[in-house]
Amino acid sequence: MNKTLPHYVNRDLSWIAFNRRVLEEAQDPGTPLLERVKFLSIVSSNLDEFMSVRMAGIQDQMKAGYTKKDFTGYTPAGLWKRLIKRTAQAVTDQYRTFREVMRCLSKEGISFRKPDELNAAQMKAIDRYFNEIVFPVLTPMAVDQSRPFPLLHTKELYLAVLLRKDHQPPEEEPLFAIVQVPSILQRYVAVPVRTGSKKMEFVLLEQLIERHIDKLFNGYAPIAVHPFRVTRNADLTLNEEGAEDLLEEIEKELRRRRWGMPVRLEYAKNMHPYALQLLKEELELDENSIEIDGPFDLSFLMRWASSLQGHDNLRFDRMEPVYPYEFEDTEDMFEVLRQQDVLLSHPYESFDAVNDFVTDAANDPDVLAIKMTLYRVSGHSALVQALATAAEAGKQVTVVVELKARFDEERNIAWARQLEKAGCHVVYGLVGLKTHAKILLVVRREQEVLRRYVHVGTGNYNDNTAKLYTDFGLFTSHPVIGADASALFNEVTGYSAPYEWKAFGVAPTGLMEKLFGLIDREKENAAAGKPALIIAKMNSLSNQEMIDKLYEASQAGVKIELIVRGVCCLRPGVPGRSENIRVISVVDRYLEHSRVMVFHNGGDEEVFLSSADWMTRNLTRRIELMCPVLDPKLRKMLVNMLQLGLNDNVKARELQPNGTYVPVSNGLSPLRSQMEAKKIPKWKKLSVVGQ
Known part of the structure; x- marks a missing residue:
């Protein structure tokens, strides 16, 4: 029987199986409750990226009339249908899990409530929040002959509102409007509880807006309000060779990403058929439309679960990374690395050692040059600050910034501009190639000779993800690796004949x-x-x-x-x-x-x-x-x-x-x-x- 099996598993179907394994962590009763919530969030974030990149690519192939099978035996159309079926089933299972987890959290005194379930004092408090904070930033958008269907931003949450004028005959078509749930506000609103109570109760922002929807449409009667969400193609299509300034070209593409072709429509269970049909026709999305039985976009649960004070019994045990013992009792990391190579294992060992190494190099008068690659950098990177300090001190600082790191483009553009202002030589890599290598090179003058110190990693130079991802980093002063490191930077930043690598691949x-x-x-x-x-x-x-x-x-x-x-x-x-x-x-x-x-x-x-x-x-x-x-x-x-x-x-x-x-x-x-x-x-x- 096994001999009849295809030689390969399809890449996208394999990805669906992976996201299922993430969902299994949310389903596992042995996983602490608030960690189960976080896994549900990860499942949603993963699926969003899959839709906006992989499914978008398959959609592009179908629109282009591409019918050739891939090496796993699937045509784009055949794969599309199978993926829609499997993702819909996975979403159903995800929301079944969400309801189960929330029932368990409710027993711990943590719950989401609907506005009509609250007492009078709680109602008064959330109504005040709506009037003072939410209402001023809402913008109702009517859709009629004089006002065309608005641009719906990718992965933003909206409310579809059906309305009737006063005394409008019921047989006439309802009026249609859209209200964006403001992403600048948190998706959840804390509800006050009685003094001394350990309960924690919340209302979803979209439900609070729905409760007050009539305030946005004076003179009209709302007959249906339902949330929905659109996911668009987020792949960047760059003409790098024709771009005079790659940074500016990517900034333009990021703006265009907001109105890429729609790939998926998520709509509320029991949505009014008129509103649903209108959305499907406008977005031209009949096939990849998924019914949601619960809150949309569960990725907000990551921030929500992290924000809850206390309840340590519902989380993984705290684990603080330890500082690598090789560098514990020294003021001179270079001296240690002259004697031995050092291997770091994250997140069990602290990424602070990498930050300290670059900071020491930036402040060391004997360091002549620092070169490194940056792919995904954290929001407040000590590394970027250290590189800027080194450049301002007159050292040769070269940074290869990958502007095309998907969904981190805007942050990397900001870092690139900051580093350039500090005097760093910022390079955006080679045309047509992403720079994904993780390497840091420090050149230091020691007793009239130059010694190279190298750090090579399996993960990004990002102190946030270093606490969440398992990765290794190798520090070495081995001369062969140092020579290869210099040659690699020369190839990326300048013109260099092909090099015969002694150690690297x-x-x-x-x-x-x-x-x-x-x-x-x-x-x-x-x-x-x-x-x-x-x-x-x-x-x-x-x-x-x-x-x-x-x-x-x-x-x-x-x-x-x-x-x-x-x-x-x-x-x-x-x-x-x-x-x-x-x-x-x-x-x-x-x-x-x-x-x-x-x-x-x-x-x-x-x-x-x-x-x-x-x-x-x-x-x-x-x-x-x-x-x-x-x-x-x-x-x-x-x-x-x-x-x-x-x-x-x-x-x-x-x-x-x-x-x-x-x-x-x-x-x-x-x-x-x-x-x-x-x-x-x-x-x-x-x-x-x-x-």
Whole structure:
């Protein structure tokens, strides 16, 4: 039966399965209640991005008349229909879960109330809030012959209002108007409770507006008020070669994004048929219209759950990142790195060490140059401030800012302008390529010679996500890695002949070839009867050539263990094709984000950190980096870390040959890899790893 299975799992269907695994965390009774709420928020945010990018791309293909099948066997139209069906079912399950979680929270004294459920004092309080805060910012928009249908912004919440004039005959069509629920205000309004009560009660902003809708339409009688929401195509289409100023071109595209083609309509359950039909016709969205049985856009629950004071019993135990012990008792990080390489494991170890390193470099008179890449930066980045300080002090500061980091474009434009004002040399990468590599280079004068210090990461230079994502960062002063780092920046910022990398693998010019060479070596070892093993951890695996190369290795007898959090188009465990490949996905408290590769190499293991997933875009259309870990002790630590993930039998799901995921059940004592990984700082300090 397995022989009849297609060779590949479709990328978008695999993504739907991933978001299902996130939803399972919200459904898990073992997850604390307020954390379940946050997982519901993540499911919504994920689906919004999927709709505005992936579904939008499929829609574009259909509009262009594209009918060719992709390598997984789907035409755009066939895939579109299947995705609509699966996303609709997932949304239904998400809101069923939402109602269950809210019932449980209600027992803890936390609830959303409808305005008509409140007592007189509470009504008076929220009415005052409406009149003083909400009403002044509302703008009713009538739709008639003289006032055309307004531009509906993507992912904003609106109310569709049907009205009748006084004494209007009931057989006449109702009048139609739209009211935007102001996104500048919080979606939830706290309701006062009696003194001494521990209850926490809230009203949704849209329900408060609906209660007072008649105040916006004097002389008219509202007959129906229903929320709805539109998602538009958010992909940027840039003509980089024709853009005189890439920064200005992206700013224009960001404005155009607001009125991209509609991709999805979300509408309230039991919406008045006249209003629904009007919206579908105006937006030309009949197929991808999803009925919502509950509050729209549950992404607001992340901020709501975080804002609730107390209730620590309903959250994960607090975990504070520890400062890396290697830098604990020193005032000179450079001295430490002259003696040893240092591996950081986030979020268990603090990103403050990276901030401190750049700050020290900025203030060190012997540092001559700082170069780094910025892909997604936090709102108040200490790194950006340090780079500006370094430039103002006369150091050579070069920053490669990726303006095309999706949904972070505006923030990155702001950082780019700030850095340029401070005197930094800001580069926007190479035409047609996103710069996704995470690397920092410091050049320091030491006793009349120049020494290079390098930090390479699997995640972004973002101190916020470093508390939420699992990532690794490597500090080293190894001269070979330093030389490669200099060459990489020269290629990105200037004209430079192709460089023969001594240590790095760099996309798009040679990373795939380097990986293929490492896989082929394992194949050769297997053919020679030697042990052959590949362990790789990444976010996504969807490149067909890479999958085929792994199939070849499996058929040659190479054991392949993959930890792939999200999309995986490879089908493991198929006899004659992939019986030596195992794939698991770990979804837990922290977002698994690191990319680590291990090649057994006849017992002399080679271990790499990388910025790249094994997707076509990463391997062929981005500047990506794969860096070897040269210290044997650190290599051993990383292998142990990957083994933790492979042994997880609490939060791991294993990909089956038929494309489904099932919980890992190996009969062993429960092992939750992220909880075990919290011990990493202690292992390092006690020098357990590598002994």
